[in-house]
Amino acid sequence: MVRTPQRVLVSVAALATVAVGVAVGGGSATAAATPAMPFPQHQTYKVGVMPSASQSARDAAVEKQYNSWKSTYLVHGCASNEFYVSTKGDSDATNNGTVSEAQGYGMNIVPLMAGYDPNAQTEFNGLWQLVKDHLDQWGLMQWQLDGKTCKYYSSGTPDAATDGDLDIGYGLILADKQWGGYTADAKAWLAKFYANDVAPDGHLKCEDDGPNTDTRPSDNMLDHLRAFAAYDTAHDWTKVVDRMQAVVSEYTAKYSPSAGLLSDFVIHADTTSPSPAPANYQEDQPDNIVGYNSIRVPWHLGTDALLYGSTTAQVSYQTAKKESACTKSLSGGNPANVQPHIKLNCANANISNDTQAEEAGDSVGPAAMAAGDQAWTDAIWKQLATNPFGDAYYGETIKMIVYIVMAGDYWNPVATNSTPTPSSSATPSPAPTQQPALYEAEASGNTLAGGARVVTCASGCSGGARVGYIGKGTSGAGTLIVNGVKAVANGTYPLAISLVNGASSTRSVTVTVDGVAHMVSVAPKGTFSAPQPQTVTVDVALTAGSGNTIEFSNASTRAPDVDCVRV
Numbered sequence: 001m002v003r004t005p006q007r008v009l010v011s012v013a014a015l016a017t018v019a020v021g022v023a024v025g026g027g028s029a030t031a032a033a034t035p036a037m038p039f040p041q042h043q044t045y046k047v048g049v050m051p052s053a054s055q056s057a058r059d060a061a062v063e064k065q066y067n068s069w070k071s072t073y074l075v076h077g078c079a080s081n082e083f084y085v086s087t088k089g090d091s092d093a094t095n096n097g098t099v100s101e102a103q104g105y106g107m108n109i110v111p112l113m114a115g116y117d118p119n120a121q122t123e124f125n126g127l128w129q130l131v132k133d134h135l136d137q138w139g140l141m142q143w144q145l146d147g148k149t150c151k152y153y154s155s156g157t158p159d160a161a162t163d164g165d166l167d168i169g170y171g172l173i174l175a176d177k178q179w180g181g182y183t184a185d186a187k188a189w190l191a192k193f194y195a196n197d198v199a200p201d202g203h204l205k206c207e208d209d210g211p212n213t214d215t216r217p218s219d220n221m222l223d224h225l226r227a228f229a230a231y232d233t234a235h236d237w238t239k240v241v242d243r244m245q246a247v248v249s250e251y252t253a254k255y256s257p258s259a260g261l262l263s264d265f266v267i268h269a270d271t272t273s274p275s276p277a278p279a280n281y282q283e284d285q286p287d288n289i290v291g292y293n294s295i296r297v298p299w300h301l302g303t304d305a306l307l308y309g310s311t312t313a314q315v316s317y318q319t320a321k322k323e324s325a326c327t328k329s330l331s332g333g334n335p336a337n338v339q340p341h342i343k344l345n346c347a348n349a350n351i352s353n354d355t356q357a358e359e360a361g362d363s364v365g366p367a368a369m370a371a372g373d374q375a376w377t378d379a380i381w382k383q384l385a386t387n388p389f390g391d392a393y394y395g396e397t398i399k400m401i402v403y404i405v406m407a408g409d410y411w412n413p414v415a416t417n418s419t420p421t422p423s424s425s426a427t428p429s430p431a432p433t434q435q436p437a438l439y440e441a442e443a444s445g446n447t448l449a450g451g452a453r454v455v456t457c458a459s460g461c462s463g464g465a466r467v468g469y470i471g472k473g474t475s476g477a478g479t480l481i482v483n484g485v486k487a488v489a490n491g492t493y494p495l496a497i498s499l500v501n502g503a504s505s506t507r508s509v510t511v512t513v514d515g516v517a518h519m520v521s522v523a524p525k526g527t528f529s530a531p532q533p534q535t536v537t538v539d540v541a542l543t544a545g546s547g548n549t550i551e552f553s554n555a556s557t558r559a560p561d562v563d564c565v566r567v
Contacts, residue, residue: 032122033179038115041411046309047317048369051381051406058407061385066113069400073393074106074123078150082133083126086147089392095147100160103131103141104167105397111174112404112411121179124171128185131168138208139192140165159209162197162219166204169193170224170413173231177413187232194235202236202243203269206282214277215269217251217262218293220244222304222316223412230414242510242519245315247274248301250506252319253523259346260322264293272508272557276344289349290342295360296398298323302366303405307412311494312539320367327364328376335361335383358388359395365402381406434488434567439550441467441562445483452478457500458530461563466500466533468561470509471554480562482550487542487567495540495550498563502531509559512551513540522560533563542567 040059051058077084084098085106092099107127114120134142134150140160142152152158172186196208199215206216222241229237251274252260265277265287276288285291298320305317326346331337338361341349348355361383368376384403387396404410442454442465455468469478487493499522501507508521518538526532542548552562 032119033181035114035120035178036180037178037411039113040116040407040409043408043411045306045369045408047305048372049374049377050369050408052374052378053381055408058381059409062113062403062407062409063116065384065396065400065403066109066116069109069396070117073102073397074110077126077130077133078148079129079133081126082130082150083123084130084145084150085127085393085397087393090394092393093144093147094153097145097147097150097153098130099145100131100141100143100164100168102164102393102397103127104164104171105401107131107171108167108174109397109400109404111171111178112409114178121175124175128168128172128175136160136208138196140196140208141168143207157209159207160197161207162204162216163221165189165193165197165208166219166221166224170221170227173227173413187234190228190232190235194237194240198240199270201270202239203247204240204244206265213267213270215244215247215266215274216264216293217248217266218264218296218300220248220297221300222313223300223307226304226308226312227412227414238517239519242517246272246508246519246521248315248319249521249523250274250508252322253506253521256322256344256346257523258322259326259344260319261290261326261342261344261346262294262297263288263344264291273505286341286349286351289344290340292340292357292394295340295357295363297363298327298367299363299365299398299402299405302364302368302370303410305370306366306405307410311537314537317370321371324364324367324371324373324376327361328368328373331361333376333379335364335380336388337361338364356389357395358383358386358391359398362395362399362402365406369406377406434486434493436566437486438462438564438566439482439485440465440564441480441482443482447481447483448479449481450476450478452480455561457533457563460526460531460533461500462498462533463564466561466563467552468500469558470552470562471507471559472556473558477553477555478559480552482552482565484546485542485548485550485565485567486546487544487548489544491542492539493542493567494537496535496537496566498533498535498565500525500531500533500561500563502526502528503558503560507558507560508554509562510551510553510555511538511540512553514543514548516541531561 073086075086085102086096087093088096110120110124131141136158142158143161144154146153169189172182176182199212203215225241263276266274267277279286279288281287301316302320304313310317327338339348339355340357340360341351365380440463451469467480501522506523511518
């Protein structure tokens with residue numbers, strides 16, 4: 001969707017054009033199912049810290065914000081069985097209408113608040129009904145609707161925005177977990193999303209009719225994509241996860257290595273050299289730096305790290321930590337001073353008349369938690385209870401979801417290890433225990449093909465050698481297969497991979513473990529003549545016994561060399 005550079009407040013007269021909001025507790029909950037995960041759901045996240053406020057205080061703060069958000073922004077649609085999230089107070093749609101981004105937010109918020117809100121399923125069904133009533137030619141939601149007519153307002157042929165499509169899909173999975181009965185709708189939606197919003201190489205496009213070369217980092221909701229992979233096995237969502245992680249790694253390694261910042265739009269996302277879009281590429285704000293789109297990145301990556309941990313979500317975890325540190329440094333530890341426009345070298349852009357937006361600071365909350373920064377987390381939590389700059393739909397809706405995450409009430413709809421109750425915490429099942437084993441890449445029992453060969457290490461490699469010439473090169477497409485990898489039992493294990501990259505840019509390698517592929521990227525380290533090994537860890541599924549294999553390849557470009565792996 002196109003976002004204006006400032007959150008412009010509208011007049012009281014304009015606000016009067018919006019339908020009356022639905023008060024908490026009002027309306028009918030006829031035929032509503034009993035929620036399986038009623039609010040509050042006290043989660044134990046896999047990394048980081050929680051706000052110092054008590055759990056009861058955090059729950060109460062979420063409830064207060066929900067009462068305000070719902071009464072202000074959740075309104076009846078143009079049909080009696082429709083609801084939409086109004087963009088009241090912002091200039092995102094005419095007559096305070098909705099955009100698919102807003103609709104997706106609502107379809108996430110409402111299922112998470114079921115149990116506190118007795119009418120949540122009725123409201124969710126109304127939100128979903130409006131989506132179904134306003135599809136574009138590819139079967140995804142028309143991204144911008146007028147508040148009075150609910151007709152597509154933006155010029156040209158109706159199209160859809162990836163961020164809204166993503167949240168709508170995730171909302172259907174939340175609803176299916178919460179009440180049941182949404183499986184067919186969810187899988188049909190994900191199929192349309194995969195066919196139209198995913199580029200051939202696996203990266204997310206900006207919109208369903210957009211080019212296969214661009215992406216918007218704020219759409220990179222990796223926790224959603226991981227859920228899609230678990231929920232919808234008919235499509236290769238792991239490919240999408242891996243490619244989007246690679247885009248983050250490749251981009252930040254070159255343009256923001258210390259701060260981990262990503263510009264509002266990225267071009268050349270279909271290559272190993274993604275780069276910032278030109279300044280006015282899609283919107284009337286600087287698209288080549290952090291803006292009102294990418295201020296959401298620390299929220300999304302921080303949440304992914306909280307849910308999936310520092311191993312599975314390693315890219316999110318490391319990037320969120322850097323973004324948290326950057327924004328804390330720039331703001332002096334005061335979230336109200338986090339600007340909505342930040343240069344990639346972690347310097348305030350100081351855009352004229354646009355240096356304040358509460359959502360810029362609020363969005364850092366999950367990243368601060370994942371980073372383990374207690375003081376910064378507490379400062380952001382305290383700001384959530386205020387609205388210092390009069391932010392409307394966008395800021396208040398982001399705040400609503402960030403509140404749920406920071407309160408510890410943001411549960412994973414595809415988690416299989418536990419079903420927490422309102423008074424308990426989810427505890428991950430332990431991984432199978434075994435003594436770590438080292439497998440050298442150059443070991444004689446491994447399989448080298450397509451030109452891959454053993455290379456002597458100047459220093460640093462565990463066995464004095466590594467396997468190089470992996471991936472596409474002048475002599476073919478080299479591959480390495482590490483054979484005979486042992487596991488004491490079926491389960492998920494951390495796989496530590498020692499990689500060597502002495503090139504001048506980030507290199508990526510596809511790591512396929514027993515048929516399941518993962519994309520791993522590493523920035524250069526050392527020099528061409530004396531590169532230094534560096535370790536990347538991914539979670540992989542292994543079968544009991546010694547018949548597991550780990551293949552390293554890259555069908556499109558040269559991969560980093562492999563020193564060894566540890567399981």
